[in-house]
Amino acid sequence: MFERRLYHHIDWGLIxxxxxxxxxxxxxxxxxxxxxxxxxxxxxxxxVLGTIxxxxxxxxxxxxxxxxxxxxxxxxxxxxxxxxxxxAVRGGSRxxxxxxxxxxxxxxxxxxxxxxxxxxxxxESRRWSVTRVDLLIAGALTAVPVLIIARQPDLGTxxxxxxxxxxxxxxxxxxxxxxxxxxxxxxxxxPVAWKFALxxxxxxxxxxxxxxxxxxxxxxxxxxxxxxxxGSGGLWGKGFNEGTQGQLRFLPVAHxxxxxxxxxxxxGFAGVLVALGLYxxxxxxxxxxxxLAKDRLGAYLVLxxxxxxxxxxxxxxxMSAGLAPVKGLTLPLMSYGGSSMIATxxxxxxxxxxxxxxxxx
Amino acid sequence: MVVAFAAxxxxxxxxxxxxxxxxxxxAENNHQRTLALRAPRGxxxxxxxxxxxxxxxxxxxxxxxxxxxxxxxTMRLLAAVAxxxxxxxxxxxxxHRSEPTYRPIVIVEDASxxxxxxxxxxxxDFELPDVVVEEVPTRQYPTxxxxxxxxxxxxxxxxxxxxxxxxxxxIVGQSGIERVYNNLLQGQDGARRVVVNSMGRExxxxxxxxxxxxxxxxxxxxxxxxxxxxxxxxxxGFNGAALIMDPRNGEVLTYVSLPAYDPNDFAxxxxxxxxxxxxxxxxxxxxxxxIQGRYSPGSTFKIVVATAGLExxxxxxxxxxxxxxxxxxxxxxxxxxxxxxxxxxDVRHAMEKSCNVFFYTVGNMLGVDKIHKxxxxxxxTGKTGIDLPNEQExxxxxxxxKMRRFGEKWYAGETISVAIGQGQVSVTPASLALMMAxxxxxxxxxxxxxxRAVDEGSGWKMATPPAxxxxxxxxxxxxxxxxxxxxxxxxxxxxxxxxRVPGRDVAGKTGTAQVISNEGRARARGTTRDLRDHGFxxxxxxKDNPELAGVIFGEHxxxxxxxxxxxxxxxxxxxxKKDGRPLPVLAPKPAPxxxxxxxxxxxxxxxxxxxxxxxxxxxxxxAGSRQPAELGTR
Numbered sequence: 001m002f003e004r005r006l007y008h009h010i011d012w013g014l015i016x017x018x019x020x021x022x023x024x025x026x027x028x029x030x031x032x033x034x035x036x037x038x039x040x041x042x043x044x045x046x047x048v049l050g051t052i053x054x055x056x057x058x059x060x061x062x063x064x065x066x067x068x069x070x071x072x073x074x075x076x077x078x079x080x081x082x083x084x085x086x087x088a089v090r091g092g093s094r095x096x097x098x099x100x101x102x103x104x105x106x107x108x109x110x111x112x113x114x115x116x117x118x119x120x121x122x123x124e125s126r127r128w129s130v131t132r133v134d135l136l137i138a139g140a141l142t143a144v145p146v147l148i149i150a151r152q153p154d155l156g157t158x159x160x161x162x163x164x165x166x167x168x169x170x171x172x173x174x175x176x177x178x179x180x181x182x183x184x185x186x187x188x189x190x191p192v193a194w195k196f197a198l199x200x201x202x203x204x205x206x207x208x209x210x211x212x213x214x215x216x217x218x219x220x221x222x223x224x225x226x227x228x229x230x231g232s233g234g235l236w237g238k239g240f241n242e243g244t245q246g247q248l249r250f251l252p253v254a255h256x257x258x259x260x261x262x263x264x265x266x267x268g269f270a271g272v273l274v275a276l277g278l279y280x281x282x283x284x285x286x287x288x289x290x291x292l293a294k295d296r297l298g299a300y301l302v303l304x305x306x307x308x309x310x311x312x313x314x315x316x317x318x319m320s321a322g323l324a325p326v327k328g329l330t331l332p333l334m335s336y337g338g339s340s341m342i343a344t345x346x347x348x349x350x351x352x353x354x355x356x357x358x359x360x361x
Numbered sequence: 362m363v364v365a366f367a368a369x370x371x372x373x374x375x376x377x378x379x380x381x382x383x384x385x386x387x388a389e390n391n392h393q394r395t396l397a398l399r400a401p402r403g404x405x406x407x408x409x410x411x412x413x414x415x416x417x418x419x420x421x422x423x424x425x426x427x428x429x430x431x432x433x434x435t436m437r438l439l440a441a442v443a444x445x446x447x448x449x450x451x452x453x454x455x456x457h458r459s460e461p462t463y464r465p466i467v468i469v470e471d472a473s474x475x476x477x478x479x480x481x482x483x484x485x486d487f488e489l490p491d492v493v494v495e496e497v498p499t500r501q502y503p504t505x506x507x508x509x510x511x512x513x514x515x516x517x518x519x520x521x522x523x524x525x526x527x528x529x530x531x532i533v534g535q536s537g538i539e540r541v542y543n544n545l546l547q548g549q550d551g552a553r554r555v556v557v558n559s560m561g562r563e564x565x566x567x568x569x570x571x572x573x574x575x576x577x578x579x580x581x582x583x584x585x586x587x588x589x590x591x592x593x594x595x596x597x598g599f600n601g602a603a604l605i606m607d608p609r610n611g612e613v614l615t616y617v618s619l620p621a622y623d624p625n626d627f628a629x630x631x632x633x634x635x636x637x638x639x640x641x642x643x644x645x646x647x648x649x650x651x652i653q654g655r656y657s658p659g660s661t662f663k664i665v666v667a668t669a670g671l672e673x674x675x676x677x678x679x680x681x682x683x684x685x686x687x688x689x690x691x692x693x694x695x696x697x698x699x700x701x702x703x704x705x706x707d708v709r710h711a712m713e714k715s716c717n718v719f720f721y722t723v724g725n726m727l728g729v730d731k732i733h734k735x736x737x738x739x740x741x742t743g744k745t746g747i748d749l750p751n752e753q754e755x756x757x758x759x760x761x762x763k764m765r766r767f768g769e770k771w772y773a774g775e776t777i778s779v780a781i782g783q784g785q786v787s788v789t790p791a792s793l794a795l796m797m798a799x800x801x802x803x804x805x806x807x808x809x810x811x812x813r814a815v816d817e818g819s820g821w822k823m824a825t826p827p828a829x830x831x832x833x834x835x836x837x838x839x840x841x842x843x844x845x846x847x848x849x850x851x852x853x854x855x856x857x858x859x860x861r862v863p864g865r866d867v868a869g870k871t872g873t874a875q876v877i878s879n880e881g882r883a884r885a886r887g888t889t890r891d892l893r894d895h896g897f898x899x900x901x902x903x904k905d906n907p908e909l910a911g912v913i914f915g916e917h918x919x920x921x922x923x924x925x926x927x928x929x930x931x932x933x934x935x936x937x938k939k940d941g942r943p944l945p946v947l948a949p950k951p952a953p954x955x956x957x958x959x960x961x962x963x964x965x966x967x968x969x970x971x972x973x974x975x976x977x978x979x980x981x982x983x984a985g986s987r988q989p990a991e992l993g994t995r
Contacts, residue, residue: 229393231376231384244392244556265388269377272372279365287362316366321372 008041009356017278018333018348022341025276025334026261032246032254032262039255039336040223044337050345057349061357062252064119065350066123066297069116073141074353076113079106080148087152094152105339107157110145112347117141117306122172123297131174138169153199158310167307168300222258225251227322230264237268255336257328260320275334279313286348289355297352305347372691393567394463394557399406399532400548401498402539403575407584408614408813414512416574419499419629420472422480422492423465424454429491439492443469443476443485449633460529461781465493471629500539500628502900508587509582510618511749511811513537514627535627537649538580538811541748545815548575553603577816581612585944589934590615590913593927596947598674599918601895602651602790604809605911606929608798608901610826611807613747615911615931620646650914652745652819653751655787659872661899661919662716662741662782664800664843665757667708669735670723678842681705686720691774695721699888712846712870715854717781724780729771732779733759738833739804740795741788747809748832755788782872790897790914797899800847801868803840804833844868849906850927859925860900868901868907869928893917898924902932909935 002316026043033039057065079097083106087094096103118138122130142165149158170179229245238244246254246262264272282305290302309332316331317322320326330337332344401416422443428434434553437456450468457466469476472494483489500515503928515535518527527533533547534540551572556564590603594617598761603617620642626635639647647655660902670676686702687694697703697717703710712721724732736742736757744752758779760771778784799806808827816822835843847868851857856871874895894916901910909932913924933945 082581162868225391228384228387230373231380232388234381234385235378245388250388250391250558263374264377269373272373272377276366276370276373280363283362304991310362314369317369318372321369321376 006356006360009358011285011289011352011355013351014028014282014348014355016288017282018345020335021275021278024263024278025331025336026151027240028334029255029261030162031266032245032259041335042338043341046341049338049346050342053224053346054349054352056230057346058353058356059354061360062298062301062350062353063295066116066301068246069113069120073117074130076110077144077148080110080145083107084148084151095157097152104133105336105337107149107154108337108339108343109124109154109346110149110157111161111164111308112305112343112345112350114142114145114161115168115301115308118165118168119297119304120314121134122168123295125302130169131216134172135169135174135178138165141165159327160220160312160329162312163307164304168304171300172296173301206268221325222326223254223322225322226258226261226320226326228260229254229258233265233268233271237264237266237271240266257316257326257330258319258320259335260317260331261318263334264321276317279317283310283313286351289351292358293354294358294360298357302351302354305312305350309344309347318326364617378726380430392556392558394555396452396553397528397530398551398553398569398572399497401552401574402500402515402532402548403546403816404577405538405546406577406579407582407587408580409583410579410611411584413503413508413582414582415501416498417501418496419470420469420474420477420498421495421526421629422469422472422476423467423492423495425463425465425493426454427462427491431873432491434571435489435491438483438489440470442489443472444478445469447746463529465495467630471499480973487665500624500625501627504623504625505591506621506623507538508616509592509621509624510651510812511537511582512624513539513541513750514622515539517629537749538578540750542578542812545578546575576818577821578812579814579816579821580811581607581614581813582616582811583935583938584612585934585938586615586931587617589944590617590927591619592947593750593913593930594619596930597915597923597927597968599915599923600650601916601918601924601930602914603911603927604651604791604794604872605909606647606794606798606807606809607802608807608907608910611798611809611829612813612826613811614909615811616651616811618648618650619916620644622646648858649751650790650916652747652749652789654914655753655755655789656874656895656897657784657786657790658782658793659874659897660782661793661796661870661872661897661921662736662786663712663715663720663780664796664847664870665736665739665741666724666732666780667712667843667846668732668739668800668839669727671708672726672735672833672835672841673731675726676708676723678707678838680707681707681718682719682722684716686718687791688718688721690721690725690777691772691954693774693777694779701991708842709846709849712843713849713851713853715856715871719776720780723849724776727776727780728773729776729779730759730761732776733757735761736796738804738806738831739799741792741831745789745791745795745809746827747791748811748827752791755792756785757788758785762915783875790912793897793899793914794910794912797901797912798910800843801901801910804831804835806831821896844904847901848890851900854913856922857898857900857925858899859922860928860932862902862929862936865902865932865936866904867900867902867926867928867932868904869898871925872899872921873921874896876917891917894920896921897920897994898928900928900932906993933968 011291026040029043030040048338083094083097088096088103090096095105095107097106118141121141142161146158146161151267151312225245229251232245243262243265245251249259253262260275263275286306290306293299293302312329312332315324315327316329319326319329320322330340332340373957404412405414407413409801424435424439426432436450437447440450454466477494480489480492480494480504481483502512513534515532516535518529518531518533523529524535530548534543539546549572551570554567556567558564586605590605594601600619602619603615604613605615606613622639681704684697684703686700689698696718703714705717706714741755741756742757763769763771775784779786795806795809795861806829808830810827812824814821847870848866849855851860851867851869857869860867860869874897876894877892896915898913898921901907913927915924928947930947
C-alpha cells in the first residue's frame with residue numbers, strides 16, 4: 001500500500017509550512033492563556049492526533065478512500081444527527097460528542113467528508129460538463145450536513161461547507177452563469193433571510209459590525225477590542241508574552257477565534273507578514289498539488305479541502321482585525337481546538353496524498 | 362487568492378502602522394489605571410512641639426462600576442453587608458454618576474473593622490467583586506474637640522474649590538487653620554499606575570509616584586494653655602470664647618470657641634445626620650464665636666474712653682468727676698450702677714469701680730469721633746486680621762459711619778451710651794483681646810496670628826510675623842494710669858478679684874453685654890430663648906512688661922467676673938509652665954454658692970435708665986450683623 005518511492009514525492013515544503021503554523025499557533029495560545037495551561041496541553045495532543053490522522057490519510061490511497069466516501073459521508077451525517085439530539089451543550093449550542101476526556105466535534109470532519117464525496121461524485125463522471133441533475137445531487141449532498149450543522153446551531157461551521165461544494169462544482173464545469181444566478185439569488189434572499197432565518201444574536205452581530213460604537217460594551221466590544229489588539233501591535237509588536245489585550249482578557253476567547261489578533265499584538269506587522277506568507281505559501285503549494293494531480297478526482301479533492309481552508313483563513317484573519325463581523329470561525333492550524341486541528345491536518349493528509357501519488361496508477 | 366492576501370496585508374498595515382499609535386494608546390487605556398494616592402495632610406504642632414493634629418490611616422469602602430453588571434444588586438448587597446441604608450448608598454452613587462466608571466465611588470469613609478472584614482470576606486467569594494476597600498490617610502484631631510474652631514475641618518472639595526491643583530474628590534480644608542493654610546497642609550497626592558485585567562482586577566503595579574505629605578506647621582498655640590482655658594470653661598459651666606496672645610508679638614497662645622464640634626466627624630466625610638444636628642443645634646456649635654460673634658463690649662469699652670481722654674489731653678491723672686449715682690446729659694438722666702454714687706472719682710478709681718458717671722462725662726467731652734479714633738487705634742474696629750477665615754468686622758460708631766449707614770446726623774446724646782460700651786458698639790471677642798494687647802504693650806497694634814514656623818521640607822523655618830497694623834506710643838502717664846486702674850480692678854476693690862494671682866499683678870476689666878434691652882426682656886418673657894446677659898473679662902499680665910493679654914467671653918453667663926477664674930487658671934498654668942512647676946489642676950466644681958446676684962450688686966450691670974434709649978432696637982445695624990438680637994441694646 002505504501003510504496004517506498006512514494007516517500008520521495010512527499011511535499012516536505014508544505015509539511016514544514018503547516019508545522020510552522022501549528023507551532024506559531026501553539027506559541028500564541030501559550031501566551032494568550034498565560035503559560036503552560038491545560039489548553040496548551042490539549043492543543044499539543046490535538047497536533048499529535050492530527051499528525052497521526054495526517055499520516056493515516058497520507059498512507060491510504062485517496063482513490064480507495066474516495067471509493068468508500070459514501071460510507072464516510074453517511075457515517076458523518078449519522079454522527080451529526082446524533083450530536084443534534086445527544087450532543088454535549090456548550091455556550092448554547094450542541095456541537096460536541098462527549099467522550100470523557102475528549103470532546104469530538106463531528107462538524108469539523110464533515111468538511112473533509114464532503115470534499116471526498118463531492119470529488120468522487122464529479123470526478124468519476126464521464127462527461128466534461130455537468131448536468132443540472134448532477135448539480136442538484138451535489139447541492140443536496142451539501143445541503144444535508146449544512147442544514148444539520150446550522151441547526152446545532154453553528155452557522156459558522158455550516159457556512160464553511162459551502163465553499164467546498166462551490167469550488168468542486170466550479171472546476172467540474174458548473175457554468176459561470178449559474179454561479180452568477182446563485183449570487184443574485186443570494187443577494188435577493190438576504191433580506192428574506194434577515195427577516196426569517198437569522199437569530200436575533202446573529203442579526204445583532206451584523207448590525208454591530210456596521211456600527212460597533214453603538215454598543216461598545218456589548219456585542220461591539222469584541223470588534224473594537226480586536227482592532228485595538230491588532231493596532232496596538234505596531235510594526236514589531238509588544239513581544240512574546242507581553243501582549244496586554246489578550247493576556248488580560250480584554251479580547252475574549254483570544255486563544256480561539258482571535259489567535260491571530262494575539263499574534264498581531266505581540267509580534268506586530270512583521271509577525272503578521274510572516275504568518276500571512278506562510279498561509280499563502282501553504283495555499284499556493286496545495287493549489288499546485290491540485291494542478292499536478294493525476295486525475296480529476298485528486299484535483300477536486302484537493303480543491304474541496306483547500307476551499308474551506310482558504311475561506312476560513314481569510315475570514316478569520318479579516319475578523320481578527322475587526323474588519324468583518326464576529327463569527328465563531330477558527331483559524332485553521334493556529335486556533336485552539338482539537339477537532340479542528342485533527343480535521344485540518346487530516347485534510348492536509350489528503351492533499352499531500354494526491355500530490356504524492358501523482359505518478360502512481 | 363493573492364489579491365485577498367494583499368488586501369489583508371494592506372488592512373493590517375493600515376491598522377498597525379498608520380493607526381498604530383492611536384490603538385496603542387487605546388490598549389494602554391484599557392489595561393492601565395492611574396489611581397490617586399491621597400497625601401497625608403501636614404501635622405500641626407503646638408509651639409512647644411507637641412503634636413496637635415496628625416494623620417492616621419482609615420479604610421474606605423468604594424464601588425468601582427467599571428465591570429458591574431447589576432449596579433443595583435451591588436448596592437443592595439453592599440448596604441446589607443455593611444449595615445447601611447440602601448437609599449443613602451444610591452444617593453452617593455447618583456451623585457458621582459458622571460465620573461469615569463473606573464474611579465471608585467466612596468460609599469463608606471472610615472469604615473469600621475467589622476465592615477471591612479464583612480466586605481473582604483464577600484469579596485473573596487466573588488459576591489462583591491465591584492467593591493473595593495482602600496486604606497487612606499485621614500485627619501486625626503484631639504478627641505475632646507480641643508481647639509476645634511481653631512483647627513477647622515476638612516472635606517471634599519466643592520465645585521468652586523476645584524482647580525488650581527485641587528482635583529475633584531480632593532480633601533481640602535473647609536474651615537479654620539485647615540482652610541487658611543490648605544496649600545501648606547494639603548501636600549501633593551501621588552499616583553499609582555496599575556495594570557488591570559478585563560475584570561478590573563489589579564494585576565501588578567507599573568510605577569508609583571508616592572504622595573508628598575503636607576508641610577508640618579507649628580502653631581503659636583500652647584497646648585497646655587489651650588487645655589487650661591477649655592478646662593476652665595467646662596469647670597465654670599458656660600460656653601463662650603477666649604483668645605489669649607502674647608502682646609509683644611501677637612502670637613496667639615489660646616483660641617477657644619465653645620460649644621465646639623468634633624472635627625473628626627468631618628475628617629472622614631460627615632454624615633447627613635451629624636451635619637443636620639450641628640446646623641440645627643440652638644447653641645450653634647459651628648459658629649466661631651471668637652471672631653464671628655459680635656457683642657456689645659459693655660464696661661470693657663471704658664478702657665477705650667479712658668485711653669482716648671488721656672491721650673487726647675482732655676483729662677489727666679488729677680481729673681475728677683463726682684458720682685452721685687447718676688447724671689443728666691441732654692435732658693436725660695443716666696444712672697450709675699451704684700445707686701448711692703461713687704463720690705469723687707479719678708480715672709484710676711473710675712476704672713476700678715467701673716463708674717458709669719465718670720465715663721459718661723469723659724465720653725461726652727470727647728465726642729463719638731474721638732472715641733472711634735481711639736477704638737480704631739486699639740484694634741476694636743474692623744477685623745483683627747487673624748489668620749482664620751470669615752472673621753466679622755467689629756463696629757464702633759462715628760458720625761461719618763452713621764451718615765453713611767443711616768443718612769442721619771449723630772446726636773450727642775448717643776455718645777453717652779457708647780461711652781460705656783453700649784448703643785451701637787458691637788465687637789468680636791478677638792478684637793477685645795487685641796485691644797488688651799495694645800493697651801498692654803503701650804500702643805502697638807499687633808496682628809494676632811497662629812503660625813509660628815513651617816517645615817518646608819528642610820527643617821523648621823520661622824514664619825514671618827504679619828506686619829504691625831498700626832503703632833502709636835502712649836504717653837507714659839496714659840500707660841501708667843491704664844495699667845494702674847486695670848490692676849486695681851483685679852487687685853484692689855474692683856470687680857475682678859477672682860482673677861487675682863498672687864505675685865503676678867494681673868490687670869483686667871469686666872463687662873456685661875446685654876442680650877436684650879430691659880423693655881425687650883419684658884416683652885420676650887415666656888420665650889425659650891436664652892436672654893441672660895453675656896459677660897466679658899479682658900486682661901493682661903503682668904502689669905509691667907505684660908506677657909499675656911486676652912479675653913474671656915462667657916455666653917449667657919450673666920457676669921463678666923465669672924470669666925476671672927478661667928483667666929486665673931490660664932495665667933497660673935502659664936507661670937507654672939514657665940517656672941517648671943507642675944501645672945495646676947482645677948478642683949472639682951464646688952457646690953453652687955448662693956446666687957451672688959441676690960447679695961452683691963454686679964457693678965457691670967447695665968444702668969437702669971429713666972427714659973427709653975434714644976436709639977431703638979430696630980435701628981441697630983442689622984444688615985451687617987449676624988445676630989442682631991444678641992447686640993447690647995441697653
